[in-house]
Amino acid sequence: MTRKPTTVTAPLPLPQAAPAMQAETPLPAARRDIAPLLLVPLLMLAVLPFVSFPTWITLTVAGLAMGMMIFIMASGLTLVFGLMNVLNFGHGAFVSVGAFSATLVLLPMRDWLEADSLAANLGALGLAVLLAMAVTGLLGWVFERVLIMPVYGQHLKQILITMGGMIVSEQLINVIWGAEQLPLPLPAALHGALFLGDAAIEKYRLVAVVVGLVVFAAMFLTLNRTRIGLLIRAGVENGDMVEALGYRIRRLFVAVFAAGSALAGLGGVMWGLYKETLTASMGADITVMIFIVIIIGGLGSVGGCFIGALLMALAGNYAGFLAPKVALVSNIILMIAILLWRPAGLYSKSRS
Amino acid sequence: MAHPNLRDVNAAPAADPILTLSGVHTHIGQYHILQGVDMAVPRGGLAVLLGRNGAGKTTTLRTIMGLWKASRGSIVFDGRDISKMTTPDIARAGIAYVPESMAVFSELTVRENLYLAARSGPLDAARVDWICGFFPALKRFWNYPAGNLSGGQKQMVAIARAIVEPRQLLLVDEPTKGLAPAIVQSLMAAFRELKDTRTTILLVEQNFNFVRSLGDSVSVMDDGRVVHAGLMHDLAGDAALQQRLLGLSLDSHQ
Numbered sequence: 001m002t003r004k005p006t007t008v009t010a011p012l013p014l015p016q017a018a019p020a021m022q023a024e025t026p027l028p029a030a031r032r033d034i035a036p037l038l039l040v041p042l043l044m045l046a047v048l049p050f051v052s053f054p055t056w057i058t059l060t061v062a063g064l065a066m067g068m069m070i071f072i073m074a075s076g077l078t079l080v081f082g083l084m085n086v087l088n089f090g091h092g093a094f095v096s097v098g099a100f101s102a103t104l105v106l107l108p109m110r111d112w113l114e115a116d117s118l119a120a121n122l123g124a125l126g127l128a129v130l131l132a133m134a135v136t137g138l139l140g141w142v143f144e145r146v147l148i149m150p151v152y153g154q155h156l157k158q159i160l161i162t163m164g165g166m167i168v169s170e171q172l173i174n175v176i177w178g179a180e181q182l183p184l185p186l187p188a189a190l191h192g193a194l195f196l197g198d199a200a201i202e203k204y205r206l207v208a209v210v211v212g213l214v215v216f217a218a219m220f221l222t223l224n225r226t227r228i229g230l231l232i233r234a235g236v237e238n239g240d241m242v243e244a245l246g247y248r249i250r251r252l253f254v255a256v257f258a259a260g261s262a263l264a265g266l267g268g269v270m271w272g273l274y275k276e277t278l279t280a281s282m283g284a285d286i287t288v289m290i291f292i293v294i295i296i297g298g299l300g301s302v303g304g305c306f307i308g309a310l311l312m313a314l315a316g317n318y319a320g321f322l323a324p325k326v327a328l329v330s331n332i333i334l335m336i337a338i339l340l341w342r343p344a345g346l347y348s349k350s351r352s
Numbered sequence: 353m354a355h356p357n358l359r360d361v362n363a364a365p366a367a368d369p370i371l372t373l374s375g376v377h378t379h380i381g382q383y384h385i386l387q388g389v390d391m392a393v394p395r396g397g398l399a400v401l402l403g404r405n406g407a408g409k410t411t412t413l414r415t416i417m418g419l420w421k422a423s424r425g426s427i428v429f430d431g432r433d434i435s436k437m438t439t440p441d442i443a444r445a446g447i448a449y450v451p452e453s454m455a456v457f458s459e460l461t462v463r464e465n466l467y468l469a470a471r472s473g474p475l476d477a478a479r480v481d482w483i484c485g486f487f488p489a490l491k492r493f494w495n496y497p498a499g500n501l502s503g504g505q506k507q508m509v510a511i512a513r514a515i516v517e518p519r520q521l522l523l524v525d526e527p528t529k530g531l532a533p534a535i536v537q538s539l540m541a542a543f544r545e546l547k548d549t550r551t552t553i554l555l556v557e558q559n560f561n562f563v564r565s566l567g568d569s570v571s572v573m574d575d576g577r578v579v580h581a582g583l584m585h586d587l588a589g590d591a592a593l594q595q596r597l598l599g600l601s602l603d604s605h606q
Contacts, residue, residue, distance in 0.1 A: 227468070230460060230467070231468060233459055233460060234457040234460060237457050237459060238455045238457065240455070241455040241457070243438075243439040243440050244417055244419065244443055244448075244449040245443060245468060245471070245513070246440050246443035246444045246471050247440055248438070248440045
């Protein structure tokens, strides 16, 4: 209970005439904070003088593709944290499970993948993605009910139990699919590269960029144009008030958790196809990167997560080419630089 | 018992109360904030809850709303006990809440704030027009993020959110706090309009001048209990009683 400083209310002189409030107050400028957004093209341009143009194109497209995949995996986690203050260290489990679930479709349908028909390729891929998202969405729902609900509001327990959940998921993958690496074949139509002058652009990376943009646009529209999206944003800012307006925020949270898990599953499939081999620990391996991205972006902010993912992947790619030793620590350097500039992340919900 | 002489709680039993608190206790962590609140809010009027800072007024509203759980006692709203219900269910039972912090969703526009408050569907244009009649600033900043508005304008958003659909009971926590006299004046006009619609309002205030002409009934809290309940008319006309309830309770804790 916070005790406010005691003040005796003095009789307040009330003006007789109703004031004209409209005329003098100037319209507040619509505050659009675009500085973080500009960082992405700025970073791209900053590297241009140091590499040849074709190399720059290749590196940039690869960086964007990787950034999009990380964004898809991380976006659910940032909302989960923003909405219910839940730290889910087991988010990587959905990445692995999603990728392995996809093999249930892709391996039996290998013929379709190898067929010289884009429609057959994409059909098999689409089916695999749907299955992976259904499995991870369902797993997310169970994960929330069984593991996270009992530890609402207790961060230490959340970290322990969600890490435990991830270990169990990894072992389950080993039980079901074996402990060996599993190859995940890329459809024939997505093999190879396009050439733009001298610059080679792998087709699959272009697909990843397009899928990432579509997911971002869909999330953006949902969060800005639908009641449920507005409720999610309102809930991130003030959950109590959303409840006081008559909405059950826990139900909303479970839905967001399941949707975020399904997105992680989608990201897992894309990540698996990118690497073309699957290991049970692939989710755990990428968890650190996912956390760095949502911290850079500002916990709870989808836009920040998007920019953070692009920045991190681009920086990693550029550094890997220009100064391979720096690439090992480029994530950390980026995080430190951004947190020095904005200690709560690019788009922090607690700022303002 | 701090002020045994002030326990005239039953001075004015409300006929047909819409909300009745009986022996409500609320604990927040280790603190025992509400220590047996008894209060009745008459249907269709404006009830004022006065008291010094820390007396438990805000906690009373939050407990009614289910944001703190009552550890003992009953809260009967419109014939049913809501003390064990969740906040969303209490809101759906017909209670709207304007917290002291206003809690406008700052990233969302004024329109989106009101849209979320209108649970049953799209905004009712006629009702929005009516609200903008006494809060013209809302129309003006309709598509602006609510976080960009001034304190007074945010308060208007917060109140508009509570009344954008008809509700049976409004809980309003210190709406005039920190606002310029001009804004206070337009809030006063808004509450008068609302009174005309026969909406029941429970208004927590420190500013006695603001509520003396608005209130129908009044309760005064001190140390987690209601120590006086009666008609505002009687309190407003009795300087000695004011001194005893408001002056005394303030002085004794300085």
